[in-house]
Amino acid sequence: MSLANFSVGLSTYLLVGAMLFCIGLYGVFAKRNIIAVLMSIELMLNAVNINFVAFNRFIWNEKIDIHYVLTGHVAALFVIVVAAAEVAVGLALIITIYRNRQSTNVDELTWLKW
């Protein structure tokens, strides 16, 4: 099967989304800088958006309900809104933490440790 007549299906998009999600998950676990952790969370939210739009594009049936055709797009839009709000509040928190502790290292944020 050559690449030209290989058509891209739903599972290919889902695999791309899963790959981006797991790269973001690795970033959340492994990075030391708190801004890098926030960037990895953005990557994960973006991967979820790919899944929403892909399901909306491929598994859609006109016979079910014509008024709900673009529901996946609406869900992706709300995820984008929440991500924008999250990054604004998160960066404000990071700046406040930096002002108090002069550090953005996650390993040093141990105020709650007994």
Added chain:
Amino acid sequence: MSTIVFFIFAILSIAAAWSVVTSKNIVHSALYLALSFSGVAVLYILMNADFLAAVQLLIYTAAVSLMVVFAVMLTLRGDICESNTENRSWLAGALVSGSVFVIIALVILTNPDWRVLAEPWTSGGSAEDLSLLLLSRFMIPFEAAAVLLTVALVGAVILAKGVNESK
């Protein structure tokens, strides 16, 4: 044709995301993040989601990346080439996220319902179609999202600026 475009931009966005989490310099990470978001916008266009692609470029590539770069500039100290290193438990994180990917890929590849190809798309995806849905069926969540954005904006300003305690 669209297959080739898909693979170019899917590989581009995945490689850029990989560079985000492996780069040692956090400014490079932020710029690779913008590149990854742009690649995903092209994938949206391939899935006939025109308005979402525009929103992706405006909000993620422009606004979110810009705010991350600003936060990096405001909080950076020390050597910039070592500003984004891994912590001690990165190997455990790699194992966990790798096994999560294997499980998700097994689920995707073994589900016969998801092995479908694209049918011709006739129902839009532009701002007009989406606004009709947002202002009729999803009006309450839409207004709630507006309130959420306002609250987040005010909260971010208060958090970053600090409350005036002299009064």
